[in-house]
Structures are given as C-alpha cells and as structure tokens.
Amino acid sequence: MVKITIDNVQVEVEEGTTILNAARKIGGEVVPPAMCYYSKLPGTGGKCRTCLVEVAAGSEKDPRPMPKLVASCSTPVMDGMVVKNKTSERVHENRGAIVEFLLINHPLDCPVCDQAGECHLQDLSYEHGAEKTRYEEERRTFDPIDIGDKIKLHMNRCILCYRCVHVADQLTDKRVHGVLNRGEHSEISTYIEKAVDNDFSGNMIDVCPVGALTDKTFRFKSRVWFLKPMEASCACDKCSGNVLLWMFGNEIYRVTARKDKYGEVEDQNGKPGWICNTCRFEKKSPENWKIIGPRTINRHSVISQGKYISPRSNSTKNISNGNK
C-alpha cells in the first residue's frame, strides 16, 4: 500500500493504482474528469487529456515536482506523491484549453442530440468551457453513417476517445471497427458500414461519452430527462440481464446498461455488466422485464438537475432531482 495526497486529502491505495483511481477512492470534488478512460476496458485512457493533473511531489524518495502535467488516468501513484487537481491554477487553465480543443470541431448541436442531458462533454464544457469560441474556421464535417442496423455514428460529434474501438476489440469480433486517417481527419469507422454484426456491439453506445454513437431504436424519440430510469432484469443467456429501462408511463423507450457515477457500466455478479443487443434493442415491452424499481442518478449534469442553472449560483443543493 502507498500513501498519496490529492488536493490535501490523503488516501492509501495499492501499488500500481493510477492517480485517477486513487482520486475516485476519495471521491467528490478531487476526481478529475475522464473522457477517454474507462476502467472496465483495459488499454483505454491517456488520449483526451482532460484528466491532466499537477504532480507537486513525485514521491517520498524523490520529492521533485513533475515538470509537465500528467494524465492521471495512466500515471501510477508513488509513495508520498502529492497531486494537485482542483487546487492547481495550472490544471484549471489547461483543462479549459483541452475543452476548447475538444469543442472547436464539435457541432454543438445539443438541441437535436440524443445524448444531451447525459453527455460528458456537455458537463465538461459547462464546468470548464469558454463562453465564446475563438475558432473562426469552418468545422470539419462528416456524413452520419450506420454502423450495423441499430447504431448510428455521427462522426461530427466524436471526440476520438477510442472507447468504442476498445469495445469492438474486447467484446466483439476483433478489428471490425477502428480509426481511419490521422490528425484532425481521423474518423471512427468500420470501413464497410455494416460490418459490425455482433451481439455486444450495442455497448459502444453506452461507452460513448458524447452523442457520436446513438441507439437507432431510440433516436429522436424523447429527451432523456423526460424519461424515468428503472432497474429491471430478465433471464438472458447472453448477458446478465440486469439493465436500466428508460420509461415514460408504461412505455419502454430505451434499454441501457446500469452505469455508475462516472458513467461506466456497473459490475453485475462480479463482471462488468455489459448487455447484449437482444436485451438492448429488442425487448421493448414491459412483459419482457421484471421491473425492480426506480434508480436515482446522482450525476451533477443537466439530467439530474432537472433544469439549467448558472454555475455561479449557490442554490444547487436546493434543486431536487428532476427525474424522480
């Protein structure tokens, strides 16, 4: 076990833990945002750079500060390490810069995007974004394409976190889905649009932090904050069958995996609770499910606040959970 201090809070974690996971052990404000890291998908992380933190002291043995900000999701802790996240002006400034970079080519089409309300980029921009863009050029655009018959890809909205690539690599047939081209022309693609044909491909939608991959059975049906999340289960021979139903009255609008406060799928029976495409896309009738009960969503995003409030206002505590 090693001791590490993050934003003046000390925590003891196992050797080899990343700074981000140590921060998650503390929880709350000290946790850096993560757009590309996904704890259930080995190999993710390091790409979006939103989780950059300042290391004020490398370790007990070598207390020199690290000259550059480091990606907390892929940097292992050392005994006696001192990390600054919220308390560092430099982190704040650079995180704002990263958000600006992520947004310059983002269409900002939240009003018509299905992800709005549960979008990590929306949350991040809300917290760190600038009021106005400095980008005067034309944004890069792509045509939306179908990845299989149930998934739509809006490359315009993609921030290239590579999470879906890892899903494709780890949960479905290898190498059917990847990145084409490079630099700002990089795009997620299957090369031949309908190539992803696998029972677990739908999990790409769940891991996507933005609205780039959306569920074609749910597109444009409703805003997520109008729906009631209900825990439900069914007997499924492919997956755990433990899901979240998004309901309006007695109608099931969509089915997703159960996610924790970091937007990652929760473990079910000791394994990541990925769900299969049959559960996700085909069981849309209440008879298919045993409904357990409503679920509270504790994220700070628009969805749980019920309405948009100014970040300067101190009244967040008084606002009830809109979706209860």
Added chain:
Amino acid sequence: MARKILLEHDEIPGIETYAVYRKNGGYKSVEKALKTMSPEQVVEEVQKSGLRGRGGAGFPTGLKWSFLAKPEGVPRYLLCNADESEPGTFKDRYLMEKIPHRLIEGMIVSSYALGSNLSFIYIRGEYMWILNILEKAIAEAYAAGFLGKNILGSGFDLDLRVAPGGGAYICGEETAMIESLEGKRGNPRMKPPFPAVKGLWGCPSVVNNVESLASVVAIVNDGGDEYAKIGIGKSTGTKLFSACGNVSRPGVYELEMGLSVEEFIYGDDWCRGIANGKQLKACVPGGSSVPILPAHLVTKTAAGENRLMSYESLADGGFASGSMLGSGGFIVFDEDQCIVRNTWNFARFYAHESCGQCSPCREGTGWMEKVLNRLEHGNGNLRDIELLEDINKKIEGNTICPLGEAAAWPVAAAIRHFREEFEWHVTHREESQSRNYGLLLKESLMH
C-alpha cells in the same frame, strides 16, 4: 574540424559492397567486441564516450542502454530508428545509401552489448530503394558470417531484419515505431512504461537512431575515452549535418562538434555561403521542429559569443535566443524568404502528420495551420498572432508524445523573432501577396 569518422571512405567506389568495406577496415569492431570484450565492457565504452542520441533529443546513448531491463527468459530487442522524416533532415539516408555496412556493423556490436538476438531496422516507406540496399548488405553480412548463428565462434547469435514503415512521420517517435513494428496503427504509447522496460511485444527494447548506432563502431574500435576527446565539452564526437535551403553548397557534412556556425555556413569546406550572393535572414539549425533563429542570433549567441555547432552552444540562451541541435537538419533562409509562409508550411506538415490520438495535438495543430494559412494569404487579424501564441502554450506539454511540442516550437519561435513580419502580413494585406517582407530591417519597409 573536418574530421570523418562515420563517412570515412565514402568516396571509395564500391564501399557499399562487403568486399570493399571489409578491405577498408570494416567489421573490425565486431571482431574486437565479440572476441575480446564482454557486453558490459561495450556498454561501458559507450558510456565513457559521451555519445548522445543523434535522432534529435540528444539523450546520452550509454545511459539509455543502462536503463534496459534484463529480466530472465525474456528476449530483448535493439531497434534502429531509420524513419528519418523530419523536414530538412536527410543525413541517415546518405549514410545508409553510401555505407550500409557501417550501420550493420554498428548494430551487430550494439546488439551484442544489449543482448539482443533479433534486431530490426525500421525504415520509412519512402526509402524503399535504401531498403533494397540494406537487404543486399545484410545478405552479404550473413554470407560472411557476421550475422546468423554463432558469429565468429563467440556463441552470439543475431538476426537482423529490415522493416519498412508506411511513411508516417509519427512512426519516428519510438513507441509509435514499436506499435508500427507490431503491425498496428502507429500511435504513440502512454509512458511509463518506457520501451526499456516494455517495448516491442512487451519486451525490453532499445531504440536508437541510425547515426548513433553507426557511431558505436568508432567507439569500440578506438575506445570510449578516445572518442570523448573528439568534439567539445559534452558534445562529443562527430555529427552529420544535412545543410539545405539557400546555401551555395547544400549536402550532408560530417563535422567535429565545436565548429563555428559561421564557418559552417560561409566556409569553403562547407556550405560556401548564401546562394546567389544574398544575405542570411534566418536559420533552423536542427530540423523543422526546433526554434528558428534570426540572422543576428545564428552566428553569435545573445551574449555575443561565437555560436558553435554543438548541443550546448546551439541551445545557448534557451528558447528566448537559442535553438537546438535536434537531428541536424540545417535549413538556411536568405533575405527573400517569407517567414510566415515558411511557418505555415511547417504547421501544415505537423497538422498532416499528427496521429490524431490526443486532443491538444489533433485539434491544435490543425487550428494553427488554418490560422497561419489565413495570415499568409492576407486574411489575418492582429489578434490571430496572440491566438497562435496561446494555442502554442496550450499544446506544449499537454500531449502524449513530443509531436505536439515539435509543432508548437517553430510557430512560437517564428512569432518571437519575426513578429513584425507577421504584423506586416496583416497591415499590408495586398502588398504581402505580391512581395516578401525581406530582411528584418525597418528601412526595407521605407522604399
């Protein structure tokens, strides 16, 4: 200062063949190392020599070798980085084309020192004809018994392969190169772990530049201490520079570190001055990613001392008034060259070559390219210059690999030293489209 170690005998016809190379003292270092030295002794000699990596960063080669993890039962690999793609740099090309056996000899000795039984030369896809030259030379070395099983009866086995890349600049970054060698998309890896611990196929690996490995031959032949006597201070040995741009005699030159920059540009043995009797305006001394220097800082440092061709002297003054030795791509600009256009050209290169993995580099390089494109074509604003400076600051240090910095530094330096010229492009839109700003002298604006 004209001293040839690497390019010794490069004038001899047929030096690219084994027979001629061997007759001129080739493969002596292999005999010496394998028969009389232990691997540790070779590493020690390289450490003593003070040899610094010739690929750009200038990290001491011996120190890099000493970091190599040596777990039991796991193979180790020596990888030669011949993915020479930096604009302005073409020294490795010359070395491999002319004296391929020099590199092979260096690799055999280095593989012996590091305990690698399978080594690779990763060569850029555009150098396909050099791949043929190398493969021919490797076949000759196999035939002569310098490669293969039980080399010279020492019990040391080595296989050497050449692997071509697809032509991406990013594959010159060591971890991207390893990914590419593994057959994947050339995206740099997150560090740590460093290649010395987990490299090719998860095994400890050392990645060295062509010129560094070729230099090991001389170090083994003459001893590390002898090699350390060449050069100046901590810049030991000889270095290849590829001079290009507006010089009278561009080309690849081998020089002993410590030659003055003035002598290199104007000397009869070297570049023979600026072409067509023009004046020097600026110089990028180490390949496109190092900061550009204006004429008054090229031959003299800010403190007024002579600037020398060495790691320390070229970096003298930090980024405020210095540059870097980098990979030795010495690009010279005469009075007619437009710095804005050139900066845009570099930015275009980096935007094109960014792998697109991490957001600051993917979005930032493209953004800078677009802003510079606007400035160059007379559509810029004065606030664009501040914007560029700000984008630079926000890319620098926030990326996975150094490509972000390589893209940011030349733009930052160009604005630092040639801000007036950038401003002139905004204030004299029409004029900037028909003529160049010329030398950085106020008089030149008052016709």
